[in-house]
Amino acid sequence: MALRSPAAGRRMDADSREGGGGSGPGGGGGKDAGAEDYENLPTNASLSTHMTAGAMAGILEHSVMYPVDCVKTRMQSLHPDPKARYTSVFGALKKIIRTEGFWRPLRGLNVMVMGAGPAHAMYFGCYENMKRTFNEVLNRRGNSHLANGIAGSMATLLHDAVMNPAEVVKQRMQMYNSPHHSALRCIRAVWRKEGLGAFYRSYTTQLTMNIPFQSIHFITYEFLQEQMNPLRGYNPQSHILAGGLAGAIAAAATTPLDVCKTLLNTQENMALSLANVSGHLSGMANAFRTVYQLSGVAGYFKGIQARIIYQMPSTAISWSVYEFFKYFLTKHRTEKTTLY
Numbered sequence: 524m525a526l527r528s529p530a531a532g533r534r535m536d537a538d539s540r541e542g543g544g545g546s547g548p549g550g551g552g553g554k555d556a557g558a559e560d561y562e563n564l565p566t567n568a569s570l571s572t573h574m575t576a577g578a579m580a581g582i583l584e585h586s587v588m589y590p591v592d593c594v595k596t597r598m599q600s601l602h603p604d605p606k607a608r609y610t611s612v613f614g615a616l617k618k619i620i621r622t623e624g625f626w627r628p629l630r631g632l633n634v635m636v637m638g639a640g641p642a643h644a645m646y647f648g649c650y651e652n653m654k655r656t657f658n659e660v661l662n663r664r665g666n667s668h669l670a671n672g673i674a675g676s677m678a679t680l681l682h683d684a685v686m687n688p689a690e691v692v693k694q695r696m697q698m699y700n701s702p703h704h705s706a707l708r709c710i711r712a713v714w715r716k717e718g719l720g721a722f723y724r725s726y727t728t729q730l731t732m733n734i735p736f737q738s739i740h741f742i743t744y745e746f747l748q749e750q751m752n753p754l755r756g757y758n759p760q761s762h763i764l765a766g767g768l769a770g771a772i773a774a775a776a777t778t779p780l781d782v783c784k785t786l787l788n789t790q791e792n793m794a795l796s797l798a799n800v801s802g803h804l805s806g807m808a809n810a811f812r813t814v815y816q817l818s819g820v821a822g823y824f825k826g827i828q829a830r831i832i833y834q835m836p837s838t839a840i841s842w843s844v845y846e847f848f849k850y851f852l853t854k855h856r857t858e859k860t861t862l863y
Contacts (some may be wrong), residue, residue, distance in 0.1 A: 581644070600699075601813075606699065658671075767836060772837070778827045
């Protein structure tokens with residue numbers, strides 16, 4: 524899941540900077556206080572800084588939460604095997620480990636890491652640069668929500684183009700009784716049987732899900748930051764709390780789209796047979812009809828508990844890691860420049 528950084532480009536006004544900064548939690552005053560504000564740092568962080576921070580955020584986010592992501596994929600199955608029916612996230616994890624082995628919830632992690640690193644690096648690099656460009660055009664004096672929204676949409680297109688094939692492979696490996704025991708074998712099998720298009724069958728659905736997800740997440744995060752950290756100071760606690768709550772709300776609202784994406788990615792054999800679908804299911808509209816045909820309205824919310832439990836800490840981790848590395852790398856670069 525890729526996160527926006529709307530606070531990155533904000534600065535406190537000149538009086539606040541000269542007077543020692545804000546007094547909010549972690550906001551700190553000047554250098555004597557030992558904690559500089561993010562906004563007291565130069566806003567022209569390099570592209571490499573954004574990409575490095577983004578890659579670290581993406582890798583850590585997906586790695587830490589991967590076992591829960593495995594459970595989410597299985598709980599979204601429309602017609603699961605009787606041995607793979609779960610009532611809770613943690614109960615599912617215990618059952619998977621007990622019946623399929625300790626490392627089973629991590630199968631496919633390697634391909635996810637390989638996708639998440641470059642995808643998030645390009646996402647954050649594109650987002651930060653486009654945001655700065657559009658803000659200069661639309662609102663020279665400050666931060667424009669419209670500019671951030673346009674930049675985020677453009678970055679999502681790039682991110683999902685890289686991430687979608689990794690999603691297809693890892694979700695097929697996560698399914699119960701999956702015949703794929705390695706990422707490379709899975710890629711070869713999908714390519715041979717279904718062609719290159721199989722890796723992008725859910726791309727439009729992914730975009731349809733991620734654009735509203737990120738919009739809801741962005742608006743909620745902005746609102747919470749205004750309440751908890753109005754001066755936009757260096758406050759990791761506010762990034763964690765606001766990011767987690769925003770991710771949970773956005774995840775719940777977009778669960779129906781995630782269920783459809785999972786069906787398109789996994790091409791669940793039993794579900795397609797019961798729905799009398801011959802060949803491969805394609806297209807978001809067909810996925811929506813199939814989910815309703817098999818499970819009714821309730822089908823659109825399969826795995827919602829697992830999705831929220833996955834997204835809430837994921838977005839909190841991603842926000843805190845991204846902001847920390849951006850802060851650290853920019854500060855290090857500034858100090859190095861000052862010395863020489």
